[in-house]
Amino acid sequence: MEHVVGIKHGKRQPRDEPMAAALVAALRAAGCVYAVEEAHILLDAAGSRADLARMLALRVDGCPLEHLVGWAEFCGLRVVVAPGVFVPRRRSEFLVGQALAGLAGRIQRGRPLKILDLCCGSGAVGAALARELPGCELHAADVDPVALACATKNIAAFNGEVYCGDLFEPVPERLRGSFDVIVANAPYVPTDDIRFMPREARVHEPAAALDGGEDGLALQRSIAAQAPLWLHSEGLLLFESSARQADSSAALLNARGFTASIAHSDALDSTVVTGRLEPRDGR
Numbered sequence: 001m002e003h004v005v006g007i008k009h010g011k012r013q014p015r016d017e018p019m020a021a022a023l024v025a026a027l028r029a030a031g032c033v034y035a036v037e038e039a040h041i042l043l044d045a046a047g048s049r050a051d052l053a054r055m056l057a058l059r060v061d062g063c064p065l066e067h068l069v070g071w072a073e074f075c076g077l078r079v080v081v082a083p084g085v086f087v088p089r090r091r092s093e094f095l096v097g098q099a100l101a102g103l104a105g106r107i108q109r110g111r112p113l114k115i116l117d118l119c120c121g122s123g124a125v126g127a128a129l130a131r132e133l134p135g136c137e138l139h140a141a142d143v144d145p146v147a148l149a150c151a152t153k154n155i156a157a158f159n160g161e162v163y164c165g166d167l168f169e170p171v172p173e174r175l176r177g178s179f180d181v182i183v184a185n186a187p188y189v190p191t192d193d194i195r196f197m198p199r200e201a202r203v204h205e206p207a208a209a210l211d212g213g214e215d216g217l218a219l220q221r222s223i224a225a226q227a228p229l230w231l232h233s234e235g236l237l238l239f240e241s242s243a244r245q246a247d248s249s250a251a252l253l254n255a256r257g258f259t260a261s262i263a264h265s266d267a268l269d270s271t272v273v274t275g276r277l278e279p280r281d282g283r
Contacts, residue, residue: 019043023056030060038065045069062199075128080153084146086209088124091270092185095240096128098263098272099183102236103133106180112137114175116230118167118184118223119143121209123151123160125183130158139163139179141170144206167219168226181236182227186219188212188241188249216245217252224256228277237275249273 020039027035042059045068046052055068066072067083074088075096081087103113113136117126120140130138138160140151148162155162163170187210194202194210201210212218220239227237241249243264250260250273258275265271 019049019052023052026056026060032059041065041069062203064200064204067204072122072124074124075131077124077127077131077154079122079124079127080150081122082146082150084204084206085144085150086121086147086205088122091265091268092125092240093128094263094265094268094270095183095185095238095272096125096132098274099125099129099181099236099238100132102238102274102276103181113180114178114232115139116141116171116175116179116182118182119186119209119219120151120162121147121185123148123154123162125185126151126160127154127158129181129183130155130160139171139175141165141167143167143208147206147209167222168230171230176230177232179231179235181238182223182231183238184220184223185240186212186223188216188220188239188245190214190216215248216242217248220249221252224252224258224275227275228257231277233277233279235277237277239273239275241271241273243271246271246273250275 020043023039024035027038032038042052042055046055058068059065064087066081066087071078072081072087075093079088113133115126115129115136115138117123117140120126120142123140126138126140130136138155138158140155140160141163142148143166145164148164151162189210189212191211191214239249246262250262253260253275257278259278260273260275263272
């Protein structure tokens with residue numbers, strides 16, 4: 001069983017007792033790569049032996065650990081997730097890092113940096129950015145109301161605003177041309193490849209959070225076409241992509257007036273494509 005998200009893998013061990021040992025053995029038999037760490041988390045989360053038995057059965061059956069305990073660790077934050085919501089992956093921490101790198105040294109000119117977390121899911125990326133950019137103005141949008149209920153909780157500490165709808169459609173018109181950065185972890189798995197994904201994703205996460213269309217780039221095309229209307233001068237648009245698709249992602253950004261660059265993290269097995277909007281007259 002593949003572990004799909006960023007539970008921190010430290011040296012802490014589960015309690016040294018028969019129950020813990022049995023739990024680790026059951027998780028290992030089910031194929032959980034981080035059985036020791038998961039056992040500790042389940043032991044801490046369970047309210048009773050019956051609750052622990054129920055959670056273990058669901059985990060062995062493939063339910064994501066994060067759905068069972070109600071949170072995922074992301075960039076050092078404990079992010080609220082609910083059953084049926086896309087679980088933030090550790091690889092998306094690289095998306096946060098690349099956005100911060102692109103914004104480094106940017107002069108705010110008397111106004112807060114404005115961030116749009118598009119296809120935000122649980123709002124993990126936006127929350128991680130807002131924590132590192134005190135005083136920023138955070139907005140998040142997604143088509144899934146269940147995910148947005150989680151996002152509302154996760155960005156509340158940063159006074160973020162959430163909008164429910166398709167891509168830019170629900171974002172208030174008053175925000176056109178004002179964003180310094182748009183981060184979009186839009187689904188990029190080609191439709192025919194979804195069947196090869198781990199059961200945890202295929203069964204327990206919404207198809208809309210995984211399916212990127214025939215070549216995986218359908219949503220990226222739509223976002224790249226509309227983003228220039230929403231970005232401030234020299235604003236940034238960042239996509240999480242894959243090493244195989246990155247050149248295509250960069251090409252579609254270049255075609256829409258961006259200067260695109262590609263970055264890859266071997267440690268996180270993550271690829272991010274960044275587009276910087278070329279300056280426009282009067283902006």
